[in-house]
Amino acid sequence: MIWLGLDTSNLPLSAALVRDGELLVELNSAVGLNHSEGAMPAVDELFGRAGLAPSDIDAIAVAEGPGSYTGVRIGVTIAKTLAWTLDKPLTGVSSLRVLAANVLSPDVTICPLIDARRGNVFAGLYKRTRQGTIEVVEEDRHQAFSDLLDRLGEGEGPVVFLGPGASVHWETAGEALGHRAVRAHAGQDIPRASLLIDEAQNLPPVGDLHSFTPEYRRIPEAVSNWRKSQEGNVPDGR
Amino acid sequence: MKDIYILGIETSCDETAASVVRNGREIVSNVVASQIESHKRFGGVVPEVASRHHVEQITLVIEQALREAGITPGGLNAVAVTQGPGLVGALLVGVNAAKAFAFAHGLPVIGVHHIAGHVYANRLAGGMEFPLVALIISGGHTELVYMERDGSFELIGETRDDAAGEAYDKVARILGLPYPGGPHIDRLAHEAEESVKFPRAWLEDGSYDFSFSGLKSAVINYVHNANQKGETVDPAKVAAGFQESVVEVVTGKTVRAAKAFGVQQVIAAGGVAANRGLRDSLAEALGKEEIEFHVPPLNLCTDNAAMIAAAGSSMFEAGVRGDLRMNGKPGLELLGWTAENEQKNR
Ligand SMILES: [Zn+2]
Numbered sequence: 144m145i146w147l148g149l150d151t152s153n154l155p156l157s158a159a160l161v162r163d164g165e166l167l168v169e170l171n172s173a174v175g176l177n178h179s180e181g182a183m184p185a186v187d188e189l190f191g192r193a194g195l196a197p198s199d200i201d202a203i204a205v206a207e208g209p210g211s212y213t214g215v216r217i218g219v220t221i222a223k224t225l226a227w228t229l230d231k232p233l234t235g236v237s238s239l240r241v242l243a244a245n246v247l248s249p250d251v252t253i254c255p256l257i258d259a260r261r262g263n264v265f266a267g268l269y270k271r272t273r274q275g276t277i278e279v280v281e282e283d284r285h286q287a288f289s290d291l292l293d294r295l296g297e298g299e300g301p302v303v304f305l306g307p308g309a310s311v312h313w314e315t316a317g318e319a320l321g322h323r324a325v326r327a328h329a330g331q332d333i334p335r336a337s338l339l340i341d342e343a344q345n346l347p348p349v350g351d352l353h354s355f356t357p358e359y360r361r362i363p364e365a366v367s368n369w370r371k372s373q374e375g376n377v378p379d380g381r
Numbered sequence: 382m383k384d385i386y387i388l389g390i391e392t393s394c395d396e397t398a399a400s401v402v403r404n405g406r407e408i409v410s411n412v413v414a415s416q417i418e419s420h421k422r423f424g425g426v427v428p429e430v431a432s433r434h435h436v437e438q439i440t441l442v443i444e445q446a447l448r449e450a451g452i453t454p455g456g457l458n459a460v461a462v463t464q465g466p467g468l469v470g471a472l473l474v475g476v477n478a479a480k481a482f483a484f485a486h487g488l489p490v491i492g493v494h495h496i497a498g499h500v501y502a503n504r505l506a507g508g509m510e511f512p513l514v515a516l517i518i519s520g521g522h523t524e525l526v527y528m529e530r531d532g533s534f535e536l537i538g539e540t541r542d543d544a545a546g547e548a549y550d551k552v553a554r555i556l557g558l559p560y561p562g563g564p565h566i567d568r569l570a571h572e573a574e575e576s577v578k579f580p581r582a583w584l585e586d587g588s589y590d591f592s593f594s595g596l597k598s599a600v601i602n603y604v605h606n607a608n609q610k611g612e613t614v615d616p617a618k619v620a621a622g623f624q625e626s627v628v629e630v631v632t633g634k635t636v637r638a639a640k641a642f643g644v645q646q647v648i649a650a651g652g653v654a655a656n657r658g659l660r661d662s663l664a665e666a667l668g669k670e671e672i673e674f675h676v677p678p679l680n681l682c683t684d685n686a687a688m689i690a691a692a693g694s695s696m697f698e699a700g701v702r703g704d705l706r707m708n709g710k711p712g713l714e715l716l717g718w719t720a721e722n723e724q725k726n727r
Contacts, residue, residue: 179476179709180706180708184705197485198485212432217477220481224478228485229485352440354437369423
């Protein structure tokens with residue numbers, strides 16, 4: 144079973160091919176990236192290095208967000224187009240869960256962070272079980288970081304902060320949680336497509352490929368403004 | 382000679398479209414998923430909303446285009462996709478879907494200029510006879526282009542401020558007409574028995590450039606003054622006056638360009654080319670000069686992917702190929718693809 148994995152949901156790019164749980168090739172980069180230019184050449188390079196053709200793969204995994212709207216859209220568009228046209232199953236994995244998978248020790252609270260400006264973050268809470276699987280403790284959402292810290296303050300045990308938003312908010316986290324706050328090392332702030340594939344193997348594939356879209360976790364400003372203007376008269380819309 | 386089949390993909394604004402075209406001239410399938418209903422509530426296209434809709438539609442639309450054409454990816458020669466200009470987030474969806482699809486099947490991918498697409502829509506509807514002058518007139522463009530032959534473009538005039546379609550939308554908003562405003566103004570102008578006289582922006586002698594912001598301001602002032610005096614504004618009279626000014630200037634400059642460049646044919650392209658008042662005026666004025674006037678049917682005037690496949694076919698035959706690094710370019714320049722142009726572009 145050969146998996147292709149792709150994460151372009153934030154500034155770094157990660158792409159990997161994994162065969163039967165063993166890594167064949169992984170490309171990671173965190174500098175000078177434009178995913179629209181770089182993602183497909185990276186995928187092409189993976190296949191070239193592994194000596195495989197696109198149709199040789201059996202499944203595709205993609206980071207589905209949250210993250211940069213544009214970044215997530217590029218990864219999801221590439222993954223769903225490949226999955227549809229090659230007729231392979233596709234599994235979307237939370238971009239935050241992929242980051243959480245960078246922490247291998249069990250039982251600690253894992254808090255991956257993506258900065259969303261003005262004191263806000265995209266964040267979820269995760270834990271690795273003693274069996275080695277990643278468990279969701281609190282669903283991903285767009286939230287004020289201070290609210291998240293308030294909730295974390297009521298709990299106990301260490302909380303590991305990591306991800307592209309961790310350096311921005313680390314100081315605040317330390318002030319709020321004291322010695323309970325643990326900063327992951329910089330290498331763990333970058334998503335790994337091989338770990339994305341690990342997670343995808345334990346999740347159900349997408350039912351209807353065509354309707355697969357990113358988990359933005361936030362509606363566009365124009366839509367929220369429009370909804371407010373409708374004063375409670377809210378039809379279903381995006 | 383073997384037939385050439387090109388898959389076209391277009392996502393530069395608010396239509397997600399895919400099409401298969403044979404030999405650059407025959408439409409085999411042409412699928413357009415419009416988002417217009419979604420954007421109406423905002424009174425215009427919201428880029429982030431447009432990008433999200435493109436991701437929802439893109440594979441569905443490509444699948445339908447292939448199914449209706451009765452063709453498998455193996456039967457295609459290349460994938461042509463709108464590379465720009467347009468909304469950057471929207472372009473990226475089409476460009477990356479095109480690259481992924483092309484990669485999956487070992488096909489070349491070709492980046493097409495959206496306006497070249499509008500021009501080549503004419504090839505799907507009866508042909509292009511060179512040399513010609515093309516009038517490109519839409520919500521994003523108002524341009525006069527001289528084409529000496531297939532794949533060569535020389536920009537001879539363009540708008541210095543608003544595109545004609547933009548001016549239509551703004552005037553429609555002032556008159557309280559729904560979005561998009563163009564068709565409503567066109568209809569009202571035909572119903573009107575008299576019109577308000579608005580200025581004509583001819584600019585300096587011999588210029589083929591356009592300007593619509595002065596006209597737009599004149600309409601705003603007229604409505605504002607009437608409101609101040611407590612007079613009711615007749616939208617039909619204003620629409621007719623506005624359209625007369627646009628049509629007279631656009632027709633005048635187009636005919637003058639056609640004569641100056643000694644062409645046999647003028648073609649029109651873009652959403653505003655569907656405007657009845659403009660079509661009638663161009664047909665009449667060019668008819669008097671015995672210059673052939675060609676405008677594609679409505680569904681090929683508005684954004685579609687068949688036009689992208691048509692332009693892409695001409696590029697494919699000229700040997701143009703993109704690669705997997707290809708990116709969407711919101712400000713892409715219109716350059717030709719003849720050998721001389723290739724030299725110039727280097
Ligand atoms: Zn257009």
